[in-house]
Amino acid sequence: MTTTRAEAAYLRSVTAFKNPMLDLLHGRFAPFVVAVLSNVFSPDRPAVAVADAHVEVAEAIDELRAAGYDTEDDRRIPAGSARDICRGWVRVGWLSLQIEDDVEVYRLSAHAVGALEIAGRAGGGRARVSRSRVRTLLDAVERLARDAETDPERRREALLAERAALDAEIAALDEGVIEPPDDEHLLEEAENVIHLARELPADFSRVAESIAAMQRDVVAELRRDARPTGDVLREYLERGRHVMQATPEGRAFQGALRLIGDPEHIDDLTEQLHAVLTQRFARLMTPEQRGELDAIARRVEAGVLEVLTAQRRASHVITVQVKTHDPIRDRQVDDLLRLVMAGLHRWSQTKAPGRVEPVRTLPLADIGHLRRSLSDVRPPGAPEPLSTDAADVEFVDADTRAWGGPHYAELERYIETLGESFDLAEAFAGADEDTRRPVDLVGLLEIAHRRGLAEGNEVSVVEAVRPDGTTRRFAFTAVTAVRPTETDADD
Numbered sequence: 026m027t028t029t030r031a032e033a034a035y036l037r038s039v040t041a042f043k044n045p046m047l048d049l050l051h052g053r054f055a056p057f058v059v060a061v062l063s064n065v066f067s068p069d070r071p072a073v074a075v076a077d078a079h080v081e082v083a084e085a086i087d088e089l090r091a092a093g094y095d096t097e098d099d100r101r102i103p104a105g106s107a108r109d110i111c112r113g114w115v116r117v118g119w120l121s122l123q124i125e126d127d128v129e130v131y132r133l134s135a136h137a138v139g140a141l142e143i144a145g146r147a148g149g150g151r152a153r154v155s156r157s158r159v160r161t162l163l164d165a166v167e168r169l170a171r172d173a174e175t176d177p178e179r180r181r182e183a184l185l186a187e188r189a190a191l192d193a194e195i196a197a198l199d200e201g202v203i204e205p206p207d208d209e210h211l212l213e214e215a216e217n218v219i220h221l222a223r224e225l226p227a228d229f230s231r232v233a234e235s236i237a238a239m240q241r242d243v244v245a246e247l248r249r250d251a252r253p254t255g256d257v258l259r260e261y262l263e264r265g266r267h268v269m270q271a272t273p274e275g276r277a278f279q280g281a282l283r284l285i286g287d288p289e290h291i292d293d294l295t296e297q298l299h300a301v302l303t304q305r306f307a308r309l310m311t312p313e314q315r316g317e318l319d320a321i322a323r324r325v326e327a328g329v330l331e332v333l334t335a336q337r338r339a340s341h342v343i344t345v346q347v348k349t350h351d352p353i354r355d356r357q358v359d360d361l362l363r364l365v366m367a368g369l370h371r372w373s374q375t376k377a378p379g380r381v382e383p384v385r386t387l388p389l390a391d392i393g394h395l396r397r398s399l400s401d402v403r404p405p406g407a408p409e410p411l412s413t414d415a416a417d418v419e420f421v422d423a424d425t426r427a428w429g430g431p432h433y434a435e436l437e438r439y440i441e442t443l444g445e446s447f448d449l450a451e452a453f454a455g456a457d458e459d460t461r462r463p464v465d466l467v468g469l470l471e472i473a474h475r476r477g478l479a480e481g482n483e484v485s486v487v488e489a490v491r492p493d494g495t496t497r498r499f500a501f502t503a504v505t506a507v508r509p510t511e512t513d514a515d516d
Contacts, residue, residue: 229328431468
């Protein structure tokens with residue numbers, strides 16, 4: 026069946042009106058949506074925290090209802106809470122939800138920005154067909170023809186003509202011939218600049234949204250990709266690094282970024298706009314026009330930041346997804362989510378589903394006692410009881426008790442035979458061999474310290490005998506032990 030011209034035009038119109046931008050302008054509550062979005066969002070406030078947006082939308086609804094705008098026509102103000110209204114705008118594509126600095130925020134979509142711009146132009150009157158607008162068109166066509174020219178001679182002629190015009194203008198200025206600009210002409214130029222600048226926010230938003238859409242497509246493709254991680258790693262990491270070249274909008278933005286991406290260019294633009302606003306013709310502009318002209322540089326800077334932020338976010342998300350890519354695990358998670366959704370669907374279809382208590386903590390498994398070693402499969406048991414019969418005790422080689430601590434009892438009895446005072450080195454040398462071990466020297470010193478010590482200026486040297494018969498010499502400051510008196514003992 027052949028499609029007629031009228032039918033083809035109608036189908037194109039139907040497709041166009043499915044665009045969220047036209048849907049916003051032609052929707053049931055279009056005046057309310059345009060008014061609220063234009064109040065909540067502005068060029069200086071492109072992102073609004075979700076909680077703040079809900080409060081502001083609720084305040085706007087209350088003010089309009091208090092003024093009686095919802096009594097005459099049910100098409101003026103939508104029903105429901107501010108949160109429900111904003112979430113509905115997210116679903117239809119007028120707002121987008123993002124996370125910025127760990128805070129959930131709303132941003133106008135490119136469709137909403139374009140719709141607000143159309144509504145603003147329609148409410149403020151159409152731009153005039155002025156000399157400035159025609160000059161802009163002619164300059165654009167001239168640049169296009171010059172850039173498309175491939176003949177070197179013709180390009181050279183065009184450049185020479187341009188240089189001759191500039192030389193003539195410079196010569197006129199040198200001669201003092203200055204034609205004062207007409208205020209009406211300058212006003213037309215300013216209106217044309219404002220008109221061109223109004224298109225920038227929607228253009229920047231479209232670039233950012235195209236990058237975000239590409240990011241979602243890449244992640245979805247990665248989750249559907251059943252190849253091993255090693256096969257897809259290089260491909261997707263490369264796409265993450267060159268995310269800006271992945272969309273037509275991104276490639277076009279890169280070309281524009283060479284003109285406006287340098288901070289010095291933004292500063293120059295700001296200074297030029299401030300200089301324009303100080304001119305005499307600026308008094309002919311309305312306060313709204315002066316505000317828009319002054320905000321152009323900020324709009325450009327905010328738009329560039331929005332696109333670069335979307336680029337960094339997309340690159341980070343793609344890189345993280347690729348590094349954690351596990352087809353088997355992703356497939357298991359998808360199957361689990363499908364089972365959960367199917368269960369929720371069946372549960373919601375029951376007549377009285379009732380209330381479901383949330384699972385606040387996961388149950389703990391009672392695993393009892395865990396074995397610490399698997400070397401012996403027999404359960405652990407108590408050791409055999411020790412024998413109390415000393416006759417079966419057998420010492421190997423020597424009595425290891427001789428390597429123990431000092432023999433305090435023997436040393437105490439030995440000291441009682443030494444009199445009121447004695448030299449520690451001489452006392453140790455006169456002791457039995459069993460009490461002349463190195464450790465017995467320490468015990469003798471400890472006992473003498475309890476009785477009282479007097480240090481001398483000389484150095485005493487003693488020879489100790491270990492239990493195995495080896496000797497060891499020790500040197501220390503000469504010490505004399507003094508037996509305490511009865512008064513000292515009482516103290």
